[in-house]
Amino acid sequence: MKHQESKKTLSPKKSFFVCFFIISSILFFGCKKDDEPDDINNNNNVTTDITNPTITINGSAAVVLDLGDNYTDSGATANDNHDGDLTSEITTNGTVDVNKVDIYEIVYTVSDSAGNTTTKTRTVTVRDNRLAGTYSVHAIITGAAPGSYNFTEVVTATVDYNKINFDDFCGFTGLMANATVNGSGISFNQTISYDWDADGTPTNGTISGSSLPAFSVSAGATPIAAITTLTYTIDYGSGQVDNVSATYTKQ
Structure with a gap:
């Protein structure tokens, strides 16, 4: 008379924990949260540009004239650490009347693409x-x-x-x-x-x-x-x- 081999089966409670473990492992190792950084591909560091452009006045920043002298403003140049040459973006304000005694101001202003702004001023004195x-x-x-x-x-x-x-x-x-x-x-x-x-x-x-x-x-x-x-x-x-x-x- 042969003995029949008995098969061991897991109880329902144990089966539940095994399945839970397997599923949890798959989720943990196989998936990443959308906001979890990828050390290789997602290291995108954003740098804010807070550096003002520079303006260089051509010639002297303080000019002295006598009444009636000719005057043509020599302008200025501008550069930015990100945008490069911004000379063409300079706006110039101010005029000089060589027939009137006064101290005049020529103001140069430039802004870069990040909105950083610089101004420089040339004074022109017309004396008597x-x-x-x-x-x-x-x-x-x-x-x-x-x-x-x-x-x-x-x-x-x-x-x-x-x-x-x-x-x-x-x-x-x-x-x-x-x-x-x-x-x-x-x-x-x-x-x-x-x-x-x-x-x-x-x-x-x-x-x-x-x-x-x-x-x-x-x-x-x-x-x-x-x-x-x-x-x-x-x-x-x-x-x-x-x-x-x-x-x-x-x-």
Whole structure:
């Protein structure tokens, strides 16, 4: 009599755990989460461009001109660490009027593809030096000492781009008056101690007034700038005031 071989079978509980283990292993080793980086293929590091482009001003960044000089701006160049040459992308703002005394600004601006922006500024100073010289003056005065007067004044420039001095001002020997030049105008605002009536006692007098335009500028190989007309008052105090309208001719 043969013994029949008995087959061992797994209980339902054990079968469940075996299947769970197999399926879990397949899922763990065979799949990756969508957001899990691939060390070989998905190392995509994003670098943000925060570096501004550079602007190089051609020539001097501070230019000094005399009235009437020719001026052509020499521009600038621009480069960027990512975009390369950006010179053609530069925008330039500002103008220079060589016939008016002032400090002008030329502003260069450029932006790269990431939006980083750089600006550089050139200053152009137009100074009043060419107004200096000897002038014949014809003055019509009303007020304290009315009349028509002719005299000579010597105008000198100073170290300041917009200041000039008048020697023997308004026909008073040795009197120096200071004036400010702004654009095409000249203005006075000064109190001076001087012997106005030649009695040997200096007293304070105030010179004030503005003239616009006060001078002309002629272009040429050697430009000429000359004072043409000035109007001002001299207040001697005690109600004594001269109103002066003067015509200037450069010698």
